[in-house]
Amino acid sequence: xxxxxxxxxxxxxxxxxxxxxxxxxxxxxxxxxxxxxxxxxxxxxxxxxxxxxxxxxxxxxxxxxxxxxxxxxxxxxxxxxxxxxxxxxxxxxxxxxxxxxxxxxxxxxxxxxxxxxxxxxxxxxxxxxxxxxxxxxxxxxxxxxxxxxxxxxxxxxxxxxxxxxxxxxxxxxxxxxxxxxxxxxxxxxxxxxxxxxxxxxxxxxxxxxxxxxxxxxxxxxxxxxxxxxxxxxxxxxxxxxxxxxxxxxxxxxxxxxxxxxxxxxxxxxxxxxxxxxxxx
Numbered sequence: 316x317x318x319x320x321x322x323x324x325x326x327x328x329x330x331x332x333x334x335x336x337x338x339x340x341x342x343x344x345x346x347x348x349x350x351x352x353x354x355x356x357x358x359x360x361x362x363x364x365x366x367x368x369x370x371x372x373x374x375x376x377x378x379x380x381x382x383x384x385x386x387x388x389x390x391x392x393x394x395x396x397x398x399x400x401x402x403x404x405x406x407x408x409x410x411x412x413x414x415x416x417x418x419x420x421x422x423x424x425x426x427x428x429x430x431x432x433x434x435x436x437x438x439x440x441x442x443x444x445x446x447x448x449x450x451x452x453x454x455x456x457x458x459x460x461x462x463x464x465x466x467x468x469x470x471x472x473x474x475x476x477x478x479x480x481x482x483x484x485x486x487x488x489x490x491x492x493x494x495x496x497x498x499x500x501x502x503x504x505x506x507x508x509x510x511x512x513x514x515x516x517x518x519x520x521x522x523x524x525x526x527x528x529x530x531x532x533x534x535x536x537x538x539x540x541x542x543x544x545x546x547x548x549x550x551x552x553x554x555x556x557x558x559x560x561x562x563x564x565x566x567x568x569x570x571x572x573x574x575x576x577x578x579x580x581x582x583x584x585x586x587x588x589x590x591x592x593x594x595x
Contacts, residue, residue: 494521
């Protein structure tokens, strides 16, 4: 009889525990990323004469960020322009001589070809000179300055690491079984460890591929509330309501390591993207 009572108590406790486990919100590691980011590289071998931004500094789209010493290329452009003028004068003279039957049509065609060739050289030098300056492709901030002013760089060398932090994206790796209810526009919350604050967010898009090993999929969300204290690279926890996760049987994932809340901030020391459900 005592053995039966012990089994009954254990079974009842396990059932209550599972119910409480499923009723709590599910938390998964999340990270903030810039919506647009780029590493600007040099398109030519030259010395940097202007580097107008510092790390962390803001800029607007179209602002001049970097300028190179292009004195040689500018001189070549002037030379090409002079060649065009000479070729055009030669063509004009040959055209008059052809009308007087003093020059063959073939020679006139050759003169016209020289004019076209000289103009092509001007277009080529113009394209080269466009590489002498780097303008901001979008508004944002400088994440890292990879060179210094007056430094000589080669074509392809990275110059600036820039990002657009006007709207940061939340990257979360969730169980693929959540696709039954997780759709674009779904609202959740994000707790960030750096600010110790919670922010409203919503799903922007779902990933295009499921990882077969971990049975997970990457989703991208956006912070919906006003938040001026956020920086790209901040991390924390994406918190999904219990009502939604309960649709998945109260389980966040199979084979994914659960997060363990800390005593100080209820956070997790986990470094991956493994979800769990909190319980007392």
